[in-house]
Amino acid sequence: MAGTSIPTEAGLLRRHLMLSRSASRLQRLGALAARGALLLVTCSSVFAVIFIFLFIFRDALPFFGLRGFAEVFTDTAWYPSAEPASFGALAIFFGSGIVTLGAVVVAVPLGVAAAVCLSDVLPFSVRQFAKPVIEMLAAIPSVAYGFFALVVLAPLLQEKGGVVLSVGACLAGAPLGLLAVVVLSDLLTSRLPDPSRPVVRLVLMGGLCAAGFYGLTQLVQLLLRLPIHSGTNALNVSVILGIMALPTVVSVSEDALHAVGRELREASYALGATRAETLVKVVIPAARSGILAAVVLGVMRAVGETMVVWMASGNAAQIPRPWFNVLEPIRTLTATIAGEMGEADHVTGSARYHVLFALALCLLLICFVCNLLGEWAVRRSKARLR
Amino acid sequence: MRLSTRKLLDRSFSGLGVFAILLMVGALLVLLAPIAARGSRAFVFRATVEHRQFMLEESGRGDHDAIDAEIRAAAEVRRKAYDMIARFEEELEAAGRSERRELRRSLREVKDHLAGLLGPAPGNARPVLLRDQYGQTRWDRALVGLGDFLYVTEYDYSDPSGMGRPLLVPRVDGFRGTSLEPLFAYVEQNLERMLRPRLTFYWRFLFDEGRDAHFFGGIWPAVLGTLYLTIGTMLIAAPVGIASAVYLAEFAGEGWLISLIRTCIGTLAGVPSIVFGLFGLAFFINTLGVSDSKSVLAGCLTLAVLVLPTVIRASEEAILAVPKTYKEASLSLGAGQGSTVLRVILPAALPGILTSVIISMGRAAGETAPIIFTAAVSLGRPLSLRQTLSQPTPALPWNIYNLCTEHEAVDQIRHVQYGMVLTLVLLVLLLNLAAILLRARLARRLAG
Amino acid sequence: MNGVTVELASSLAERQGPAPEPKDRLEEPVITAEEFSVFYGDNEAVKRVSLDVPPRRVTAIIGPSGCGKSTFLRAVNRMNDLIPGCRTEGLLALEGQDLNAPGVDVVTLRRVVGMVFQKPNPFPKSVFDNVAFGPRIHGVRGKPELTETVEVSLRRAGLWEEVADRLSHNAMALSGGQQQRLCIARALAVDPEILLMDEPASALDPRSTARIEDLIGELRADYTIVIVTHNMQQAARVSDLTAFLYEGRLVEFGPTDQLFTKPRQKQTEDYITGRFG
Ligand SMILES: Nc1ncnc2c1ncn2[C@@H]1O[C@H](COP(=O)(O)OP(=O)(O)O)[C@@H](O)[C@H]1O
């Protein structure tokens, strides 16, 4: 009790600091045991990773034993249940590749722009409002995205695809075009002598505008005539995957941009650079490793996504012709595994069963490499900014 | 470059960013609007007398007398239609043979469509399938059915290069001059009196079992399955994840083992969800044999591995965010490391940890791919707690997939699909909202 | 004498209670340092310091910032253990028991040596739970016992009157000065014999500072107090003995009035007259 603690004259320290040897050993053992137990629990992540690789390997290897390596990666004939079966998964790899590429095309420019906006442009109050939106986009389950793609977007694309695409093209093309016209006319006339410059500029702008407008109308006509046989196609899936990858790209690149710090920005502003110039020439280059990490994580999200592609990609194991025709249905690795495991389940041991694990192994390795790449990029950006 | 051009470029750059953010807001709205609008119609809709009759007969709900009276009133209006058909059938007997066969076929179609609208005609044997025993329970579906009743869809192949264009031909054209001709106008005008639609709040949609492949009833087994999976997952993942986070934040130094652990957590976070599904099947079911085949338990274990990295990372962050002074104060009072963690650090980090757990719950609730092979079935009864150890269950995410791709009548049960999506999205968003609020409170508390 | 020293002299005069009369009989020192050094990696923050801290006195450690005051203080209850790469050399003993010997139980050590930090650091718990934290850790369970300890400790810390009616309120809602006294009460509740205070008033307003200084004066009778401060007036007001550290070395150590009025070292004189630091 505090009240009774007044030290006596003799023996100020009533307590011995030393533990007896056995007590000390006991205490040390107890602490060690507790730490060991915690460490063991912590290692469960390691075990999980080891077991995942082990089990996917274990069931994937027999396939390569049965069918060799060449067929899966070079052939496009995917008939696992036919007699004789053929397991050419090239088209499936291609499908995964093209939707991922599509998702990156959608997500990276928008994501980086949004991140820049959040970290440098918008006032704090708007940022507070944008954060929950991003979190909600990230939180919505993938099956809901897939449902939207299948039930809302696919019919829309199938019936009014041309109109949708044209509206998109105009919305994106018109401002971009105008901007290009202004910048181009400025650049082209910068060498001219002074009195004639404004006139030439105006004329040039008018001409370029007309050309741009003509190009846009041609593009719209082309789009309106485009045959869209099926709304469940690579374009649909790419857009949805891109939106799903956006939150990842935004938050990781925003962190990277934040890490650049005020000094660098102020140095650039002090030299008379505008905000855009500061960002494009100073901040983004300084943050490029972090942005690379954002891209890699976005890719991982898109490659590994199952439900959206399974529901809305059309699931046709074919390479579209021409290969960049994103209006054709395709099929991805994840959708193949999800769709065929149910049927292959009862033929355990057959090539048909093991090929799915082989595909899963490829998927796993792709993500593993991406992950290492992302981690390396993050580490590099941290090291560079320090 | 001129200064004004530079400024323009600057402004358009900001514009691009604002556009990107607006696009995200727009995407969220475009995504949520149809889900909210059409999903709510699973709960609030104009229910016909057939709905009330179904509720009364199948689960004894509703006011017996009132519904009986309603059924009788509706039957009164319907009788005229059936009378017209009966008269037409008599007339057919008198008609010529070839003509008769043609008309018989058309008549059968008329009767089938009418049965689809109003349920089996009086005097007919009780059909086998539940869905045939009742007419349309929802007025919106009834209007679609009315369209099918009034018009025959034919295809116009005049353009040989394209696909056939659908044409709507009034069905009544086949019966011009017969005694059946007035039937069509009669049904069209009196359908409302035959079905007596009334705006109904069917909140039991959430708590009813689906009947006859979701033609009737609600989604309780799937909701319950999702709750089981979510809570079970967190019961496994939260202790392991929090313990790991405590170790990493408080006890771990630097060394090869710790960096291995960190790399593994990163790797685990990057494994595609479908691979977790395969792993769960191969490991938990086929190797460990936690259950003979799919079960809630196996699904929970698989999902727990999936959310583990999220829980660990966010909890570690929460623990590291606890001010160092708390730890110093506790140690200076003679508390050991263990009691410092348990009594000071964990309580202070609790809101942050809870936030991470709640967000992971949302993730577990929405994941589909990992439970395809480990836990989910498309049809099933609600499970008891004991059964979760050995039985598979319907679950919202899987049933959404299943109902909108593999169901026999995808178009007829859109409201169920939307209702399920709305329920799932609401569940996940509410969990996230809770997390956001919790975090805001935490921020305020640490500030004040 | 210049202005600064006049001020110090008046601070000395303000001291409560009689200045300790020079003891004839040799007092056993409580804390003994002999050639004691602390290293952060290769940086020697405390250099071969030797001094004896007598019981039931207030000993102040002064010196310019970065001279190793905190480091020395934290060595006394081994709080430096938390800092990776921190090690010690030489002897630091409590009543003859080497603190850094292998078998020493830091938990017992820290019970005996309480500490109050520069910034008030109450836990985000109720006032009661804050004070009861230590006793609970050390196994006191009974509600009546805890209540008594809490009241006694709060009374000793001079806080009881102010918080008696809001023991269950969150301690974060108290004012800074109240929080610091709560931290003192919390330290007292585990029944220590030595109190270390690391600039306990530097984050507080003048009135709260005065309260804390009064409190130190009251506690002096029962506890051995070591207080770090960079405020010389404060050292002059509250302490019986003062040690002057400079760049990790102990320059001078002696009775406070002597050190402030008749410093033996040139460096000390320069410091207290404000020529550097
Ligand atoms: N955690 C630490 N790691 C490394 N060096 C430290 C640490 N804390 C203090 N130091 C160094 O030790 C020296 C003494 O610091 P400190 O004891 O805090 O000084 P004071 O409290 O007298 O201002 C300083 O040079 C400081 O840089």
Ligand SMILES: [Mg+2]
């Ligand atoms: Mg200090």
